[in-house]
Amino acid sequence: MKIDLAKTSVTEVSLKRHPLLDPAKLSEMAEDAARALLREGESANTLAAYRSALRYWAAWFAARYGQPLRLPVPVPAVIQFIVDHAERTTPTGLVSQLPAAVDRLLVDQGYKGKLGAPAFSTVVHRIAVLSKTHQLAHQVNPCGDALVRELLAKTRRAYAKRGALPRKQRALSKEPFQAMLATCDDSLRGRRDRALLLFAWATGGRRRSEVAAATVENLRRVEPAVFLYVLTHSKINQAGAERPQDTKPLVGSAGEAMQAWLAASGITSGALFRRVRKGGHLGETLSAAAVRGIVKERCALAGVEGDFSAHSLRSGFVTEAGRQNMPLAETMAMTGHQSVASVVGYFRAEAALSSRIASLLDAPEM
Template sequence: MKIVPFGDAPDSAVLPGEAVDISGASADSIRALLREGSSRHTQASYRAAIRYWAAWHALRLGAPLVLPLPAAAVLQFIADHVGHAAPSGIAYDLPPDVDAALVAARVKRAAGSFKLATVRHRLAVLSEAHELRGLPNPCRTQAVQTVLSRVRSAYARRGEQPARKDALTREPLERLLATCDDTLTGLRDRALLLFAWASGGRRRSEVVRATMENTRRSGDGFLYTLGHSKTNQQGAERADNHKPIVGRAAQALDAWLAAAGIQEGPIFRRVRRGGVVAEGLGPESVRHIVRKRAAQAGLEGDYGAHSLRSGFVTEAGRQGLALGEIMAMTGHASVASVVGYHRAGAALSSKAARLLDGCPDPSPGR
């Protein structure tokens, strides 16, 4: 059985279980539902991962990628892409000619190693392809799980932590906002940055889904109803689905809507030459706006769309907000996902770090 879970065509998708007898029309419907239930970013990343697996398998092992994949092939993939200690330093098993061929096939941007996060993503996609077909999953074997556990420990001992975007806490955010003038683009960017940050650090997909229909006026502000999110895939009705847009964020949003003349549809839109307000922004545009404004503000560091989310949580921790209140705004489902940023923000104001403050100095001679 050749692997075709996401295929080359953008409308292909994995069917949940090869043993299920589904008619052609029903199969098309299931594929449509799978596509609609996944974000464009997720679909694109899964297609890229499967294409890489197929190219690597053909070039490295000399055979088409067929499911189920043996655990030995997965272990070879790990050895090829994860750095391990060698007499000459950190080494990888991927042959240079295979590496060059993967780049030539345009399934890899450049020769060299992957980040550990990329390797883990590739493995996660392969694992899901097996699970959806009800096949023995090599990624869940003890051998693969043991190796991955040792890999994480080895990288941690080397001090190689997962890369994170710098957090846009209040001070750097203010510098970004200062670059936004009163042109249409400036008004839009100011409104977008404040909307995303002040409403709880919205994800970029959530920002571009804001419309005049799901963002209603309430008092002197707005309420954005988040009907679907990463942690609420089913769109269940929850009390914390409603995110407040108040204060400066509401004022900036009012100014943008008035200047752009938006009365229905997407709130955040492209501004074309001549001041033409066009179609809604895509998720990638949020990242572009943050990076552009950070560069204009002269900020040093690596900033992206996620910087707004991590910045909100870090600043909230710095100002002493309770974790539960923060999670109600952000929509995090797991404490583990948010507590790191919260603790980082609160670290400098920790009372435990100031136990000696105010105590007599026990210096000799006193």
């Protein structure tokens, strides 16, 4: 069907009521609305990480140059940022360019957690955030400069050559995880933590943001202690599309723990996991940071030593699946990973120890 565009016009009266826009230029109101949608579409964790990185950029820039950070940031400043924070090999050992006085100032003001060079992944992330900021502001992006890109690539290679691997959170596989669960008593807080930990671990290692966002409306009881949970929003499904693989089972001890928590809390709608106040009163929805705090607290109570976080539940699930030789396809269906390379990267050394190929020399001949 043909449409005559010349005839599809609005009336003169409507034009007076609604002034025409310039199609080659975005109005200020539309630009504000677009920015708001971009912010709303980002996860809370991503936005928090962006804000933290930009605050650090501003503090470092002010300390180094004695003036506020403005866009576009000059290329030399980006290069200075890299050499200030990335370690290089010298005859006296590893050093970075950041002056000790500036380092101390950034720590004292709360912009850095501790003295010394950060992990290289932190440097890369902060460069990426600055790059994104320039893109959104339609400014010339210094992070795309050839010299900046080459310096980052060669620095990454230098770290790899000296064996400085990216630090990963330790995996909470079956034994330490069970020790954590044993610390959860029959109090309301204990039932909540047990249900929360099992929900996160048994459904494929849910991220802390996914646990915090879990709602009763997405939980369906199949039998008294058997549930199905629909994951409506995740890192790989941010558009909220309906997909069969996003339905996760809660069975066995995980289903029993969920049933006990719902019965004890009386929750029938809204957030699934909430703060428990003194006197056993339910409070607001748990934040993602609170989920991480629960994991660390239960690790401490169980005497589980190591650098664990909420993400350790996810890596622990995959590690345990590898240790028990579970099919990779089924493991990926539970975790939600879309690439084999990504999920294999979660397998820890503990899973490799139980592999038959590791004992090839000692294995009896068939």
